Amino acid sequence: MQQSTWFTPEGLEDLLPPQAQKLEFYRRQLVDGFHLSGYDLVLPPLAEFTDSLLTGTARHMAVDTCRFTDQESGRMMGVRADMTPQVARIVSNRLKADGQISRLCYVGEVLKTRNNKAKGSRSPIQVGAELFGHDGIESDIEIIELMLESLKGINLNIKLSLGHVGIVDELIALAGLNDAQGSELIDILERKAIPEFDAFVAANISGAWTARFQQLISYCGNAADTIAKAQSEFSGLSVQMDAYLNHLAEMVQHLQATHASVDIHLDLADIRGFQYHTGIIFAAYSACGFLQPIAKGGRYDNIGADFGLALPATGFSLDLRGALDLLADVADNTDVVYAPCVSDADLQNKIEELKSQGIKVVKSYDLEQENGKKLSNQNGAWQLV
């Protein structure tokens, strides 16, 4: 047998005890929390036709998506690299949830073509929530608060970073950049390549706009100060720009009132990893310093257009596998009882009764050797000894 037979591919790992149980514990806690906020669970399939998986705004995901030919239909399929576009397909095409608000949540493993550690796990276990059918700031607030509440519920201490994709887009439009220039700039910002950004601005932007792009990149820091600065310097550039900044300011004000203990940070030029987003974007970083966000999300209006129903949408997801080391270990305090392997209906009833009380009952093939409580037949009745 070749030695490589028992190796798993780079970035695809087994989760062993007790880590797997720990993940399951937190998964339940998160999904139960979503449920209590009115989010219904959906479980999309692991793979879909690339036509639906990589449609519209999700086409940017193509490089991350493992693809293969479906032996049934001959069509190209892909393993999901993100569940959000799948949930958008479900709401637009399966639930046809027009004219109403839909709240959905999901859990599942996703897969990425490459093992880029800087971008997080190659096979995240994605847990998330999406809200469809509302385009006001209230739904952005609901989703961000749900994320904060969920992370607090699993005892993760985080910092919140906020941004708005529209601000970069609007500045590009106002400065009169053409499509190619706009895409190049977005690509530079996605990589946060500051020297390239400076070179791009020097070569492509003139007059007062040069200073504005430099200001944009400087809008990074404490939320209250940064939004005040951005609002004073960008005020009046356009109605849209004012609206975007006002939305952010309102968001900051709201969260400072409801989540006073959360450290809120603004980064108006940070669009890294926000591929299909169109509005307010956000990320939660570990307060104990961790480069990858624990959870992230944002508004992504109209992603469902290709599925026949364009709905406003906002949501967030987190990678439970990536967050596992940051989560407290879960002690297994369940009582253990050993049971003999004998054919006896009363014993079986007793075992079921104990399990229904949350007691762990383990079959023993050598009861004498076990340390701990045992089920023993005492004068015809099964009892704990």
Ligand SMILES: N[C@@H](Cc1c[nH]c[nH+]1)C(=O)O
């Ligand atoms: N699925 C996105 C986050 C998101 C969820 N909903 C909206 N955005 C991601 O993993 O980056």
